[in-house]
Amino acid sequence: MTELHLTGRVAFRNGKTIKSLVTYLPAIELENYVFVTRIYRDLEVIYDAAKNKTNLKKVNEIQEDLKKELLIGEIGSPLSLTIALEGRPKLTTIGEQGKLIYKRSSTLIVGDVLLLVAVLKILGIKAPLFSSRLSSSDIKKNSMLRQMLANEEVMLTFVFDDENGLSEAQVKEFFLKYNRQHSGLHLTQFSKTDKEFPLQPFVSQLTRDLNLDEYGGVSTKSKHVKASESYLTTEYILFKFLVGAVAGAQVQEKCMMSDDVTFSSGKKVSSILSDGRIDYIEAFLSAWLQPLKQGNKSMRAGFRLSAQIWQALSLVVYQLIVNGDSIEKIINAGLALGELDYSKKATHWHNCEVMALDSNGRLFKNSANSTREYRNGLATYFYNFVLGHVDVK
Structure with missing residues (x-):
């Protein structure tokens, strides 16, 4: 598979091999650099459970926020996603700047999943939770919004380990940990291990x-x-x-x-x-x-x-x-x-x-x-x- 190259600021943790690289991409380029619909088999139950009315309502609210921010000029928070990189990507650094070389197939978005879904739905790109298919009326009605969002910069934080590599199990645990600590995704499973349920x-x-x-x-x-x-x-x-x-x-x-x-x-x-x-x-x-x-x-x-x-x-x-x-x-x-x-x-x-x-x-x-x-x-x-x-x- 073709290797992808991204540059950005690298953050290190003292004594740790886990690193992060922060970079920016236009929203329309997301699916070219990140496997936006990838779901681990071990996480399928969680994604299925996340297809609930509460999360759908949140996605719709995020879309309305983006619409007001882009079309009316209301203040809003920067678009930001966190991505885990499975395996051992290549990293070269000069000071705090780094170049990351990785494969798109090794990426998994851990957060913010609902923001990702909202962005992809507006752009008409297939999303991992809810349908993104646009009707002909939506295409005409929201063309200006889509064009503006397509060029909007998204801050991407890639989390990886270029020395020891991250296993699928580690990435899965990171996904669960991230979504326990960030309250956006409504899912009761995050309050307990994914194997515990009353019955x-x-x-x-x-x-x-x-x-x-x-x-x-x-x-x-x-x-x-x-x-x-x-x-x-x-x-x-x-x-x-x-x-x-x-x-x-x-x-x-x-x-x-x-x-x-x-x-x-x-x-x-x-x-x-x-x-x-x-x-x-x-x-x-x-x-x-x-x-x-x-x-x-x-x-x-x-x-x-x-x-x-x-x-x-x-x-x-x-x-x-x-x-x-x-x-x-x-x-x-x-x-x-x-x-x-x-x-x-x-x-x-x-x-x-x-x-x-x-x-x-x-x-x-x-x-x-x-x-x-x-x-x-x-x-x-x-x-x-x-x-x-x-x-x-």
Whole structure:
């Protein structure tokens, strides 16, 4: 890859190999010198959690501030971003001035992420959190603002170690530390380690009791399982499954991993799980996973590992328990749903209101207007399927 060269003022810390170089670039040049959309796999959960209404509101407010500063001349703070450089970049110095030689692929923006998103959205450049696609009306309406912002100088602070190099783990920790110390990004995970959440003991119990490592394991690095990965599921999906099976669709949709999920009555999901609900959940999942025990890779294809499928199944468990069905009948429901064909060509999806054939008429796809509608539609379909195949009364 092409090496990039930047000059600026270098700051040293006595006795430390970590250094920083401060330089300035026009906003329009940012994506040429920094990998603005790069997200570590270990940070995907955090970025997903950062896609919330509070942060979107802040981005919109920053955009309004920039608009007033550039078009009206209001006073504002200088644009500033902090970037970590993974590996060992090359540094040459003359006094306090330095030249940094590095690869764009080694950069990760640690702060200020919301300012970065606001700038990129105005410029119409792809941003790491929220969509930056400009409509034709926006292009006409904000052309002057975009031109002015494009030439606005952004102060960049590159943090690096040209002697020992920074590992991915160090850069990740720096990202978390920076965002704990700077209050711009709204994310409750920064108040605790990224592996702690109130229902984690129950997620760990499911993982252990069901021997999920045998099926590919549970990812702690992202919300969803990617097709290229061997994981069975993720901690996030298991968390949502637990909440759905205990509290139903509405609480499942709104809850976050950092929450100690509570009903309107004040009763906690964790206490209900401890009182025995976890046994019903384990029984269902153990039965549902039976077809995967054979190691047939085709059983992993299609929709089976989809987060929405898992969450919909948890709502079936919830309904069966609300109905007062025994654990034996819940096991039978798990067995029936486990044998269901989850491939995208399965003809039974014709009977599901939130599935439809694609434009080629070959594969089924989500036809719902929203994720909520899709998930609830799947839950209804699965529940009716169980009623037709299992004596649950």
